[in-house]
Amino acid sequence: MQATQIKKIVTAEKQRQNETLSLIASENIPSDETLALLSSAFETKYAEGYPGKRYYPGNKWSDEIELLAQRYARQVFNLDASWAVNVQPHSGSPANLASYLALAKPGETIIGMELSAGGHLTHGQAVSFTGKIFKSVLYGLDQSGRLDYEALEKLAKKHRPKIIISGTTSYPRVIDFARIGKIARAVQSYHVADISHLAGLVAAGIHPTPFPHADVVTTTTHKTLGGPRGAIIFAREPLGLAVNKAVFPGLQGGPHLNTIAGIAQTLFEATRPKFKIYAKQVIKNASTLAASLRAKGFKLITDGTDNHLMLINLNPRELTGEAAEKILEKNNIIANRNSIPGDTSPLHPSGLRLGTPSATRRGMREKEMILLAELIEQCLIKNKNVAAKVKILCQKFPAWPSPKKF
Ligand code: DSN
Numbered sequence: 001m002q003a004t005q006i007k008k009i010v011t012a013e014k015q016r017q018n019e020t021l022s023l024i025a026s027e028n029i030p031s032d033e034t035l036a037l038l039s040s041a042f043e044t045k046y047a048e049g050y051p052g053k054r055y056y057p058g059n060k061w062s063d064e065i066e067l068l069a070q071r072y073a074r075q076v077f078n079l080d081a082s083w084a085v086n087v088q089p090h091s092g093s094p095a096n097l098a099s100y101l102a103l104a105k106p107g108e109t110i111i112g113m114e115l116s117a118g119g120h121l122t123h124g125q126a127v128s129f130t131g132k133i134f135k136s137v138l139y140g141l142d143q144s145g146r147l148d149y150e151a152l153e154k155l156a157k158k159h160r161p162k163i164i165i166s167g168t169t170s171y172p173r174v175i176d177f178a179r180i181g182k183i184a185r186a187v188q189s190y191h192v193a194d195i196s197h198l199a200g201l202v203a204a205g206i207h208p209t210p211f212p213h214a215d216v217v218t219t220t221t222h223k224t225l226g227g228p229r230g231a232i233i234f235a236r237e238p239l240g241l242a243v244n245k246a247v248f249p250g251l252q253g254g255p256h257l258n259t260i261a262g263i264a265q266t267l268f269e270a271t272r273p274k275f276k277i278y279a280k281q282v283i284k285n286a287s288t289l290a291a292s293l294r295a296k297g298f299k300l301i302t303d304g305t306d307n308h309l310m311l312i313n314l315n316p317r318e319l320t321g322e323a324a325e326k327i328l329e330k331n332n333i334i335a336n337r338n339s340i341p342g343d344t345s346p347l348h349p350s351g352l353r354l355g356t357p358s359a360t361r362r363g364m365r366e367k368e369m370i371l372l373a374e375l376i377e378q379c380l381i382k383n384k385n386v387a388a389k390v391k392i393l394c395q396k397f398p399a400w401p402s403p404k405k406f
Contacts, residue, residue: 017399019391021372023335025309025355026169026197028226029362031269032402034262038228042257050244056254065261072267073232076203077211084240086233087263088247088255092196092220095231096122096165097129098251099216102235102242103190104162106133111155111189112165113147114138116339116346120194123165137161141341145301145311147171149179156187166210167194167218170338170353172290172305174207181213190215196231200224200357201307203270204279215239224282224308224357227266230259278360278406282308285356288366292373296381301340301351309355313340317381321349324380328352331379332390333372362397363405 042065048055051063070085079085089095100110110130113119117140121128124136137159139152147168156164164184166177177193184191193210199219201207210217217234221227235243248255269275283306290300290310301311314324321337328335340351359368371393378384397403 014400019394020329020332020334021390021394022358022399023333023354023356025353025357026223027355028222028224028357029399029402030222030227030262030266034227034265034269035402037261037265038258040258040261042261045257046254047257048248048254050248062257065257065264066255069260069264069267072264072271073234076267076270077209077217077234079211079234082237083211084235084237084243086235086240086243086247087230087260088252089218089231089233090252090256090259091229092120092194092218092231093122093128094247094251095218095220095233096120096192096194098243098246099192099218099233099235100130100134100163101250102239102246103192103216104134107135108163109135109137109159109161110163110165111137111139111152111159111161113168114140116343116349117141117341118168118170118339119165120167120169120196123167123194134162141171143341145341146173147175149176149183152180153183156183156189160187161189163190163192165192165194166214167196167198169197170309170311170351171197172300172307172310173302174306175210177208177210177213181210184215192216192218194218196220197223197309198307200226200270200275200279201283204276206276206279206283207307216243221263221266224279225266225270226278226357226361228259228262230256230263232263274406281365281406282356282360284366285360285364285369286310288369289354289356289373292370293376296373296377298377308357309353311338311340312352312354313350314352315350319380321351324352327379328376331375331385331387332394333376333379358399359397361406362394362399362403364397368393368397 046056047062069087073085112123142148166180191214193214221230299313325337338351338353339349343349375386
């Protein structure tokens with residue numbers, strides 16, 4: 001019997017998700033098939049080690065599911081056996097830490113993107129273990145909000161780091177992985193590309209792939225890829241063994257095989273033609289939302305987007321990121337405040353990040369994005385309450401049961 005309190009809370013969360021619209025760029029909704037695998041028999045199994053080399057018996061099928069996940073991962077990103085695949089990291093942070101520990105010694109230099117420019121905590125920020133274990137140097141954006149490749153190149157030449165990390169959490173434009181790979185090669189650094197935000201777009205072939213230009217690629221599996229919360233590390237051989245050792249026994253114990261089964265299903269789905277249609281729609285929705293917001297006078301960082309997300313600069317509207325986040329939440333729109341170029345405090349930023357992976361999964365298209373821009377303008381700028389209108393829109397496109405459209 002489920003505890004009444006738990007049932008009440010979970011039911012309330014489901015209702016909240018159905019009646020509100022998540023525009024959080026890192027959120028998505030896995031398929032029913034993926035969700036079912038998270039509570040499959042694999043939930044109970046201990047399998048420390050890797051296929052064929054486990055520290056527990058009874059792992060015939062654990063080996064099969066892990067190898068299958070690796071196979072689908074290579075298939076999704078068009079990789080051959082020169083890339084080792086590790087599907088065991090519990091999430092993006094351990095995946096990044098394991099990658100760095102495989103390639104560099106504590107105290108050596110890494111270069112990653114600044115948090116306020118959109119870098120992840122694990123790209124070397126001082127508050128993260130990555131900024132404590134390694135000597136961290138950070139790069140950022142230029143005044144127009146574009147990735148500052150020239151500054152990165154200068155820093156690389158000056159510091160000659162062991163690792164250069166590419167990838168961001170809030171960059172609305174294409175990342176030139178080839179250019180970053182070239183910068184890394186010129187100073188004999190490893191290039192680790194964290195494509196957590198972009199994985200689904202890369203898989204669908206609508207964002208340039210980092211693989212030819214990187215030594216290690218990390219990704220979470222739940223953002224544009226739309227799977228369960230987990231992560232994958234791809235390592236160009238012969239780096240696979242070092243990465244595997246860094247994940248287990250370096251950092252983690254038993255893998256979560258139920259999650260690995262869910263990741264396998266998600267990767268299988270990403271090989272289907274329907275996934276490409278979904279990923280293209282994510283981008284069409286983002287570009288429609290961006291254009292509609294601009295038409296209403298909102299200022300966007302870089303004046304638009306090439307991918308699944310955009311950043312509104314709220315300064316001209318005399319609104320803070322926190323205030324905008326709160327107003328939107330009262331109106332059933334969930335989007336997070338975000339730093340933009342020129343901000344000094346990540347706690348009090350003047351930007352708002354909007355992303356379309358979840359709304360697209362629910363079946364929303366360009367028409368709904370145009371309406372959404374109208375609703376955002378009404379509540380943020382005209383002080384109107386649009387909560388009921390947003391709820392009606394959301395109920396037409398439920399999040400649960402998991403939608404069938406994509
Ligand atoms: N915090 C995630 C995001 O929202 O982008 C990244 O881990």
